[in-house]
Structure formats: C-alpha cells, structure tokens
Amino acid sequence: MLKQIALKRENITSFQQYPFDIPAIRSMDTLPIRKPITFFVGENGAGKSTLLEAIADRCDFHTAGGGRNNTYDVHASESALGNYIRLSWLPKVTRGFFLRAESFYQFASYIEGIGLEAYGGQSLHAQSHGESFLSLFLNRFQGDGPAIYLLDEPEAALSPARQLTFLRVLRDLAEFGNAQFIIATHSPILLGYPDADIWSFDGEEICNVHYEETEHYTITNTFLQNRERVLKELFSDEG
Ligand SMILES: Nc1ncnc2c1ncn2[C@@H]1O[C@H](COP(=O)(O)OP(=O)(O)OP(=O)(O)O)[C@@H](O)[C@H]1O
Numbered sequence: 001m002l003k004q005i006a007l008k009r010e011n012i013t014s015f016q017q018y019p020f021d022i023p024a025i026r027s028m029d030t031l032p033i034r035k036p037i038t039f040f041v042g043e044n045g046a047g048k049s050t051l052l053e054a055i056a057d058r059c060d061f062h063t064a065g066g067g068r069n070n071t072y073d074v075h076a077s078e079s080a081l082g083n084y085i086r087l088s089w090l091p092k093v094t095r096g097f098f099l100r101a102e103s104f105y106q107f108a109s110y111i112e113g114i115g116l117e118a119y120g121g122q123s124l125h126a127q128s129h130g131e132s133f134l135s136l137f138l139n140r141f142q143g144d145g146p147a148i149y150l151l152d153e154p155e156a157a158l159s160p161a162r163q164l165t166f167l168r169v170l171r172d173l174a175e176f177g178n179a180q181f182i183i184a185t186h187s188p189i190l191l192g193y194p195d196a197d198i199w200s201f202d203g204e205e206i207c208n209v210h211y212e213e214t215e216h217y218t219i220t221n222t223f224l225q226n227r228e229r230v231l232k233e234l235f236s237d238e239g
Contacts, residue, residue, distance in 0.1 A: 011084055019080045023204050051085075054084075188220040
C-alpha cells in the first residue's frame, strides 16, 4: 500500500517555475494516502495531473499512460516533479497501471499487438472507448496480489451508466482485489464512492474535503434541482 507522498523540499532550488509554482505543489509537505480509493479534485490547471504523473514516474509506470512493462511507442512525457517526491510504502507494490484518458487509444493499439487473450478475447478497438476501458479493468486487473492504479479523468471514457458500473468495479477491486486507486476526476458520480478520501487542490494547499463540499457536488446538484433558474441567471445580461 502507498502510505504517503512527500515533497523533497530540501532539493528544490526555486519555487518560481513549473511545477513548483503551482500553489498546491508549492505548499505541499506530506500527503497521507489513507484509503484504498483516493481522489484528487480541483479546477483545471490546479496540479492534479502533475502530481499523479509524478507518482506514476516514481512507480516506474510509463508516464504516457501504462504499466511497468508497457513500453509501447508513445512519447512519454518527462515528469518534472517525479524526482522531487518520495513515496512511502507498506509493503512496496510494483504491480499496477497509470492511465490517462487521452492516451487510452494508443494503449489499446499496443494491447492489440501483444495478443488479446487477457482482454476478453476481443480487440479493444472493436469495442467502444468506454467498453474497452471497463473490459481493461474487468479482464486484466482482477489478478492476485496488491496493485496500485493511477487514473487521470477515467470518466472521459465512460457514460453515466458505465460510471456507475465502474464504481462497482472499484469497490470489488478495492475490497476484494487488494487494489489501491488514486484518481484525478471531475465526475460527481465517481466522487460519490463511499468512504473515499477526497483531496482538493483548489486552495493555497491541498486539503481534505467531504463529498458534499466539492463544487462537483454542489454545482451539479444546484443545476439538476434548479436548471431553469440557473440557466436564466447564467444567460441574463447581468450574469
Ligand atoms: N510541462 C509543463 N510545463 C509548464 N507548465 C505546465 C506543464 N504541464 C502543465 N503545466 C501547467 O501546470 C498547471 C497544472 O497542470 P495540470 O495538468 O497538473 O492540472 P490539472 O489539475 O490536472 O488540470 P485538469 O483538470 O485540466 O486536467 C497548469 O497551469 C498547466 O498549464
């Protein structure tokens, strides 16, 4: 299990440039990872992907999105933060995966090249984006032994109904599959997973928030409950 992420502040010479100029990163000291499911939330550009990518880098996962042994031909972006964080494990976990929505299709091509047996026998490209995403989890990741999965906006591939299915997949893997997840998301459905830790990157420092405190919940809830009023205000000239 991953227990903690620490920023090696002593090795950083300047907080004036990326990635250390991002408020959430600049103020970071240690971030405890306390639950099987951890979410990173925050505005676009708040630093969620930057930290997730750094964790993937430290896990030796392919930072274009993939697992330890996936060296498929996608230009791996250098993680600017990877060398400046320290991961604490108990015990160390090496199995797992980093997946970002935009590199999913390249990953699918790679899988096609190495054989399909592990993926339900069907080409991932022959399935829709969301179906292939779910089959990835259902077929590949229900193995034995502990694993850590790092997911960047998985909802991009999933319809609302499949997001619900994915909650079930998360529950099964976290409770019975010895799996740990860190997920950057904007989805009010995924965030609704019970008993997850939600870390918000929106303030001056990363802080723990309740589901109902997230804008994902409050804005979605207000919109669905009062759609006409919200739209009227939004579209009014004064708005
Ligand atoms: N390689 C880079 N060089 C310089 N700045 C970068 C680089 N990558 C990202 N940034 C900047 O760092 C900030 C944080 O980006 P990041 O992708 O981590 O945000 P995020 O919270 O994941 O956002 P989103 O929800 O839109 O995915 C942004 O302002 C972004 O423009």
